[in-house]
Amino acid sequence: MARVGIALLWVSFLFCFCMTAGAAKPNGARDSDGDGLTDRLEDTLLQQFQPTWMISHEDCSKEPGRFRLGAAIPTVLDDDGTIYGQASPYQNRRDEVELHFYHLWRQDCGEMGHALDAEHVSVLLRRTSDDGAGSEWTAIYWYAAAHEDTVCDASQMSRASTLEAEDHGAKVWISPGKHASFLNEELCSHGCGGDRCTEMHAMKRSDVINLGEFRHPADGMTWIGSSRWPLAEKMRRTDFTEPRVRRMNRLPDTDIAWANPAKRPAQAAIYGGNSALGGIATGGRSTDTALVLANDSTGRALGKAQDRTGDALKKSWNNVIKAVGGAAKATGQAIEGKSEREGDRSHQ
Incomplete structure (x- = not known):
């Protein structure tokens, strides 16, 4: 009987311990991925700061995909516009959070297309108040990935105030x-062409699905973590490195900056030697600047100026080709005529 009593006592103790532990972490304080941010806060921020996505009706992949749960290989269930998210403390600071928004596609349909395409946009947030009733967060910088980690990398960074976001x-x-x-829509044509x-058109909005962290999905x-796309690498790194932030802060409040300006000269060569395009886009500023957003008309003017410059250079190049071709043709005809005359004289 004594043993039975002791066993019952242990069962009661364990039951009370489990109940106490559960009460210590209610649903609002749960942190599933162990990064120090509660699930509730992560979900709230991801929904609040989800971008408005402008997509094309002509995209061969239609819309970002929704992927099968539990699959080791990314498997698309439907092209339904699903957006995935990630919320992480920024450099272990309690009052700053970096959000990543992933639009994941069935395929890349470019000239060198491939299956699966992982792309993203990110934002750096700062807690601006905490009055006990709830904290308020403000976006400081936005980042948009465009051809990341390639020679055509046209990723950009901007102050949130510049974008009114x-x-x-x-x-x-x-x-x-x-x-x-x-x-910015104008920047879409400022890369390698x-x-x-x-x-x-604006894609229909739906709730962001939280991916968790790479080590705790x-x-x-x-x-x-599939090797079939670079999603894991994007999840492991920050987009707001200290050099980028310093470079951004040196620019006027109206500027959107290139995230990797060192690649611009190579891109100009690929585009056709059109270094003038970069000069027009920056408005005489350093090559760090991608676009100046003084107002909407300025942005449109810059885009039109760039298009005109590009068209002019292409026409000039075509004229050179035509001129060279015409000269070669004329030279060939002259040589043939001379040969015929010399042949006639030799038979006389």
Whole structure:
């Protein structure tokens, strides 16, 4: 009987301990991915700052995909416009959070297309108040990935105030086929020449699905670590490196900056030696600047000026080719005529 009594006592103790532990962490304080941010806070911020996505009716992949839970290989269930998210403390600071929004596609439809395409946009938030009733967060910087980690990298960064997106999501244009992200419609054609944003429309909004962290993914998100796309690398790194932030802060408040300006000269060469395009886009500023947003008309003027310059250079190049071809043809005809005359004289 004594043993039975002791066993019952242990059962009662364990039951009370479990109940106490559960009460210590109610649903509002749950932190599934162990990053120090509660699930409730992560979900709230992801919904509040989700961008407005501008996409094309002509995209061969239609809309971002929803992927099968529990699959090791990313498997698309439907092209239904699903957006996935990630919320992480920024550099271990309690009052700053970095959000990533992933638009994941069935395929890349560019000239060198491939299955699966992982693209994203991110925002750096700062807690601006905490009055006990709830904290308020403000966006400080936005980042849009465009052809990341390639020679054609046209990723951009901007102050949230420049985009008027400090307390809500920014508007983001996604180029059809390649799915590069741009913080302004004009920038869509400022890369290596393969992106165009025409006849765009706002994608229907739906709740963001939280992926968790790379080392502690949400239930069923086993496909995030697949080697078939670079999603894991995007989840492991910050988009707001200290050099980028310093460079951004040196520019005027009206500027959107290139995230990797060192690649611009090579891109100009690929585009056709058109270094003048970069000069027009920056408005005489350093090559760090992608676009000046003094107002909407300024942005449109810059885009039109760039298009005219590009067309002029292409026409000039075509004229050179025609001139060279014409000269070669004339030279050939002259040589043939001379040979015929010399042949006639030799027979006389």
